[in-house]
Amino acid sequence: MDNRVEVREFLTTRRAKVTPRAAGLPEVGRRRVPGLRRAEVAALAGVSVEYYAKLERGSLAGVSASVLDAIARALQLDDAERIHLFHLAQTASGTGRLARPRRSSKRWTPRPSLQWVLDTITEGPAIVRNGRMDLLAANHLGRAMHSSLYEREPSRQPNFARYTFLDEDSLRFYPDWDTAADTCVSILRTEAGRDPHDKVMHDLVGELSTCCPEFRQRWGSHNVRLHGAGTKSFHHEAVGNLELAYESVDMISDPGLTLTIYAAEPSSPTAEALKLLGSWAAASALQPAAAED
Template identity: 75%
Template sequence: MRDFLTSRRAKITPAQVGMPDFGHRRVPGLRRAEVAALAGVSVEYYAKLERGSLGGVSASVLDALARALRLDDAERAHLFHLAHAADGTSAGMRPRRRPSAKWTPRPALQWMLAGIQPPALIRNGRMDLLATNHLGHAMHTSVYDSQPGETPNFARYTFLDDDAQRFYPDWDTAADTCVTILRTEAGRDPHDKALHDLVGELSTRSEPFRKRWSAHDVSLHGAGTKRFHHTVVGNLDLAYESVDMIADAGLSMTIYVAEPGSPTAHALDLLASWAGTPADADAP
């Protein structure tokens, strides 16, 4: 909470909130007193919140902080998740752990995935790639190949595999998105040991990850466009839609689509043909 609030107020200048800018500022952005004034709380109380002492903090105070710091929807949700985690109320909201740590799709879900024509995948908040349909697997062949015998993880692939620079033509954007998803998940379920281990591994092995993780940025990843480069069919400019899976808390399904008649649509047709070719046949 301390790092998140500090990083958010560092992004706002007094001029942006209609306050006079006076005196030397040791750090960029708003002072604690200015945030407190904007939120309508005492400086002492805001300082207490920024230190992480959140016991009994009300939703109205959190809302006031969100307005004062001009948080977007993702940042506001993250603020509430952090507050709930700090006072323990999030413990009862977390889904009960399954006996097995390995999630497998139900047969009906596998049938549904198989019935989806464009590339589709299911992942969790740790960025584990849990399931795909046939075309989704073909599209992410390099991700699977990078971690043979394991559940592929997009974060490990993005930051620890040099091939990710080829697969994501706009690697910086892909890396930013990946970290904001992980940071959002860390706020939603701060007791996830597997997530702690993943962040520790990436922080140890990747300077680009450490830099992004320290920024405390979060985002909602629901819809947009992405660019990929597949070794067989070339560039893919795809729109995507992601939906949370109600029956499987913490999981989301993403479906990629191409504009009809576009070069990417033809590339997906080629990819579907290539993916249907026996493994020992020559690639087109």
């Protein structure tokens, strides 16, 4: 991905989101475009208009952390957006590739000890994914909850982004599909900022952009986010609706991978549905053996 283009589009879209009123500035004259003018961002950041215009054209190489912080404050960036801006600056300065070890193109498989740890989580689904939204590993309930992903891509790594935008079944699985789609693209954007030289990511984005206007529109928005904790809604084909809380943590032993654990409110309908999901998964696992008898 072209770093200058990424910087230009990211800063431009962030500037368009901040109104003069939100920035504490008077609204003077008609505005041809939404949001702040370049001169207003420059004044808020304490830099010259010429210098900010140069940054917005994509020239972030060598920019100091203090200036990046000032730009982030002026554009009212949240934590995820601020981190993304710093990643773009690292790439422009030639240091972005040092942030993460390069991964082999060989398909990643979980260590036996990691799978043992996942399997000890028995009350809720647990999964491991990467920033490209590949589903890499899961415990028993995690595999059962995402059975549709595994069934649709038996010959390659299941991928949440491909499933969300290229498979109509995702409309059933995600009752709030728009939110799920926004979250998916924001995670991909964040990952692209961290590792702009990932060819597999380039290929995935190219495939989705070509095949799906919904993805293409969201990708052009340049939204990023940190995916740490919250609640999600799912609809499983066998047990119905699931309202799950989740906590996500970065895996120190595997940089770039994220462990997400889901849990249901105790004694809730979802807690009962998870018990049914476990029984359904166990019964499904026995079907091939029964067919052979």
